[in-house]
Amino acid sequence: MNRPLSPLTRATLVEAPDDLDELIEFFHARRWSDGLPIVPPTRERVARMLSCTQRKPDEIIAKVAPGFGEATVERIAINAVMAGCRPDYLPVLIAATQAMSAPEFNLQGIQATTNPVAVWLIINGPIAEQLSVNAGPNCLGQGTVANATLGRALRLIMQNIGGALPGDMDRATHGQPGKFSFCCAENEAQSPWPPLHVERGFKREQSTVTVVGAAGTHNMNTHADNADELLRVIADTMMFPASNDYWIGGEPWLVLGPQHAAILHAGGLSKAEVKRRLWEESKMPARRMAARELQRTQAVRESKIGPINEDTMLAAADGPEGIGILVAGGPGTHSVYVASFGDARAVTREVIA
Amino acid sequence: MEIAKRGKAAVTVVSNAFIGLGRAQSRSLGHANLPLAVIPHPFGSRTREEVRALAEQCVAEIARLAAAK
Numbered sequence: 001m002n003r004p005l006s007p008l009t010r011a012t013l014v015e016a017p018d019d020l021d022e023l024i025e026f027f028h029a030r031r032w033s034d035g036l037p038i039v040p041p042t043r044e045r046v047a048r049m050l051s052c053t054q055r056k057p058d059e060i061i062a063k064v065a066p067g068f069g070e071a072t073v074e075r076i077a078i079n080a081v082m083a084g085c086r087p088d089y090l091p092v093l094i095a096a097t098q099a100m101s102a103p104e105f106n107l108q109g110i111q112a113t114t115n116p117v118a119v120w121l122i123i124n125g126p127i128a129e130q131l132s133v134n135a136g137p138n139c140l141g142q143g144t145v146a147n148a149t150l151g152r153a154l155r156l157i158m159q160n161i162g163g164a165l166p167g168d169m170d171r172a173t174h175g176q177p178g179k180f181s182f183c184c185a186e187n188e189a190q191s192p193w194p195p196l197h198v199e200r201g202f203k204r205e206q207s208t209v210t211v212v213g214a215a216g217t218h219n220m221n222t223h224a225d226n227a228d229e230l231l232r233v234i235a236d237t238m239m240f241p242a243s244n245d246y247w248i249g250g251e252p253w254l255v256l257g258p259q260h261a262a263i264l265h266a267g268g269l270s271k272a273e274v275k276r277r278l279w280e281e282s283k284m285p286a287r288r289m290a291a292r293e294l295q296r297t298q299a300v301r302e303s304k305i306g307p308i309n310e311d312t313m314l315a316a317a318d319g320p321e322g323i324g325i326l327v328a329g330g331p332g333t334h335s336v337y338v339a340s341f342g343d344a345r346a347v348t349r350e351v352i353a
Numbered sequence: 354m355e356i357a358k359r360g361k362a363a364v365t366v367v368s369n370a371f372i373g374l375g376r377a378q379s380r381s382l383g384h385a386n387l388p389l390a391v392i393p394h395p396f397g398s399r400t401r402e403e404v405r406a407l408a409e410q411c412v413a414e415i416a417r418l419a420a421a422k
Contacts, residue, residue: 066374067381112374169377171370292398299401 010058011074016040027082031165034155034180038082049077052087053094053353061094062101065108067163071097075161076153083153089131089146091353092209096121096154099211099349106344110213111164114171115244117341118178119158120214120253121151122326124197125207127351128185135185137330140217140255151181176216184328190258191327192265199271200348207351212253212324213341215244220335222260227267230260231274235281237337238316241288244342245316247297249304251345252316253324253338254278260335261327271325279320283313357384362419366411368394388418 017023024037032038039045050057050073057074064071076093085093100107100119110117123133134144142148164170172179188195197208220237224230238245238252245252256264264274286294287310298308304318317323324346329336357363367375367389379387390411399407 066378069381112371112378114370163377163381167373169374171374295400296398 010072011046011078013043032160033082034152034159036152036180039084041078041081045081046074046077049081049085049087049090050074052090055094061097064097064101064158064162066112066169067161069161069163071101071157071161076157079156079160080149080153083156084145084149085153086131086145086149089150089153091351092121092123092127092131092150093153093157095209095349095351096150096211097157099209099347100154100158102347104345105211105213105347106341107158107162109343110341111158111162112169112171113341114173115215115341116172116174116176116179117213117215117344118176118182119154120178120212120338121154121183122196122210122212123150123183123185123208124188124195124210125202125351126205127207128188133183133185135187135328139184139187139328139330140182140336147183148181151178151183154183155179155181178214178216182214184255186326187258187328190261192261193271193325193327196324196326197348202348202350208348209351210346210348212251212338212346213344214253215339215341217255218337218339220337221333222335223333225263227264227269230263231277231281234335234337235278238278238282238339239284239288240339241284241290241293243316243339245340246284246314247289247293247300248342249301249318249322250316250340250342251322251324252340253326253346255326255328255336255338257329257332257335258327259331259333272320274325275323276320278323279315279317283315286310286312286314354379354382354384354387357387364388364390364415364418366390366392366415368392368396370394388421390415390418 016026023040027033027038055073059073061071076097077090080090080093131146133146158164186195198204202208222233224233244250286308302308365375365387369391375389379385392407392411
């Protein structure tokens, strides 16, 4: 039995089984989950979640593509409960929903494409520590409540409010594990450079969330011990002919481990200079692409960068500033290349309770 | 969709891999009966000449769907 709370923007109460096993199957049967068990979004749990924002439950934060369901504060809170979020995570999810609905993020494309693209959440500022979002060892892996559940909640919002169910409006050929959750904070304490949100125009004491359309993660393990050599091997890893970044002119990202960031800083490089060097050194000869990709590249990029032929050296982004850099992770000789969806630009929004 | 909302004839061209998306999205946006003209998948890797040929193949169907509106 469904009982509306009215008005239309309020959620509907649903009578669900008391037995936990039956309840979990109840959610699976309705495709309200991501395939994992959910936390029952009871009125009490949703109310606790809503107590952590000053916004009204029926405030519409965004309309979420491709179904353009209205993401009210209450609906975001319900999905946050289901994902296992703690109540004080709610403002992060509200900001993330705002961010991913900005036109330049191209959520319609991200949700409905055959590409495996996931939405990567990057948390900056004081709230990262307040919520214990992992920015250190295994920050892109398992084991931290905030990282696991914030990313999961955003996926449930995209699926349950945006309507992008796998095989239906979500047309991904394979998808990727990051579509369950993809969330970390920046390791601001161990970064030699200003943090991401400061680079993007916010004050250090502001808290922000940045959304990125991430096609996947590719680990780079290198013991290079000087900036020139490290940049050379990272740039070489960025180049691959089946990359969306190269045929569209995208926005590739690098998660530099603190050790690698320290090597680049010790080499006298600012973040902007790292971007400029990588942009130059990762240019790829267009002939490495399949003939079809070269044709697509010509159709898409010639208006911006001029004539393209097999000898053209293609950059992964339209300019050096198009490369995103984050310092995160723990000790180790690893950094991560995050190729992008290509046809999307990262968006940052302030987290406000 | 915006054209359909204004009461004008509107047809969406989709490749056959995206029929489900087209139908679901038009339903979500309140135009469940928005006509779809279907072309073979994939579309993104077509040359300009191939796109032109496809357009010629489906133009009659588009006109038929638009006229039926």
